[in-house]
Amino acid sequence: MKILSSLKWKSTGKTLGQGGQASVVEVTNETGEFSGTFALKGLAKGKPKQAYERFAREIEAIKQIRHSSIIQIIDHSNPTDEFQFYVMEFVEGAKSLKHILSGSKNPYYANPQKSLQLFIQLVEAIYNWSESNIVHRDLSLGNVLVLSDDSIKVIDFGICQIDGGDTITLIDEGVGTPNYMAPECESGALGEVSIASDLYSAGKILWSIVTSMNAFPVNLQYSDKNQSQIFYLILQRLGIFNIFLRKLSVRTLKIDVKMQRKRSILHDVFNS
Numbered sequence: 443m444k445i446l447s448s449l450k451w452k453s454t455g456k457t458l459g460q461g462g463q464a465s466v467v468e469v470t471n472e473t474g475e476f477s478g479t480f481a482l483k484g485l486a487k488g489k490p491k492q493a494y495e496r497f498a499r500e501i502e503a504i505k506q507i508r509h510s511s512i513i514q515i516i517d518h519s520n521p522t523d524e525f526q527f528y529v530m531e532f533v534e535g536a537k538s539l540k541h542i543l544s545g546s547k548n549p550y551y552a553n554p555q556k557s558l559q560l561f562i563q564l565v566e567a568i569y570n571w572s573e574s575n576i577v578h579r580d581l582s583l584g585n586v587l588v589l590s591d592d593s594i595k596v597i598d599f600g601i602c603q604i605d606g607g608d609t610i611t612l613i614d615e616g617v618g619t620p621n622y623m624a625p626e627c628e629s630g631a632l633g634e635v636s637i638a639s640d641l642y643s644a645g646k647i648l649w650s651i652v653t654s655m656n657a658f659p660v661n662l663q664y665s666d667k668n669q670s671q672i673f674y675l676i677l678q679r680l681g682i683f684n685i686f687l688r689k690l691s692v693r694t695l696k697i698d699v700k701m702q703r704k705r706s707i708l709h710d711v712f713n714s
């Protein structure tokens with residue numbers, strides 16, 4: 443993505459994210475007004491009118507929300523500007539949950555306590571923006587950044603809804619994250635989009651982080667067989683089997699002790 447030379451922001455050359463609609467690059471301030479590095483999200487060139495409308499809505503939403511778990515905006519374009527962008531705080535060392543889950547070690551895996559700590563932060567953030575009548579609609583593993591102290595920053599209000607506004611075409615254009623997005627948020631779906639839609643996605647995120655698995659499609663038909671497999675997986679991931687194995691080893695230990703006693707009695711008999 444090329445940043446206009448007339449802007450007060452200059453790319454460091456590092457791309458932080460690249461999607462079909464927009465790119466996120468690391469930038470610094472040219473005027474000395476802001477020190478340090480920031481993240482600039484810019485809409486790709488030649489996008490349809492709806493993409494511009496959505497981008498303007500994204501800026502409007504992030505501007506309204508002030509919360510420690512939600513990314514803060516520093517600067518943005520005007521609605522009529524050709525290059526649409528906004529600049530946000532750069533979350534140093536932050537990794538998206540998607541990145542964490544695809545790595546070799548997912549610290550949330552089989553760790554319900556840690557997973558719930560993240561879930562609670564997410565629910566608090568949802569509650570905060572719902573007070574401004576905003577629905578994020580696209581909470582997914584890629585849109586939650588985790589910092590080194592385990593706190594989170596929710597990003598990407600790209601398809602949010604503000605104050606019961608229009609429902610916009612989503613899936614048709616390939617925006618939004620399938621399986622994590624609530625069914626009522628999908629293109630052409632009926633049903634009211636509300637805080638419940640964001641809570642639905644938060645629940646799927648919780649499932650994914652604790653199991654290290656991607657969320658299932660909404661319409662997946664569960665057979666008895668895969669239901670029991672899923673149940674088994676949940677138990678396994680939650681560490682229930684560890685407790686079971688521990689009980690088992692206590693039993694084995696008792697048998698060992700008994701055997702040992704028998705052996706020593708026999709030893710006594712034969713050696714007397």
Ligand SMILES: Nc1ncnc2c1ncn2[C@@H]1O[C@H](COP(=O)(O)OP(=O)(O)O)[C@@H](O)[C@H]1O
Pocket residue numbers: 458459460461462463464465466481483513530531532533534536538584585597598599600
């Ligand atoms: N403020 C930020 N600090 C660090 N990385 C970021 C920041 N904002 C976005 N990113 C990175 O860029 C990726 C894409 O950003 P996002 O806003 O979700 O764009 P898209 O609309 O293309 O999904 C994120 O998953 C994250 O890895």
Ligand SMILES: [Mg+2]
Pocket residue numbers: 584585598
């Ligand atoms: Mg995103």
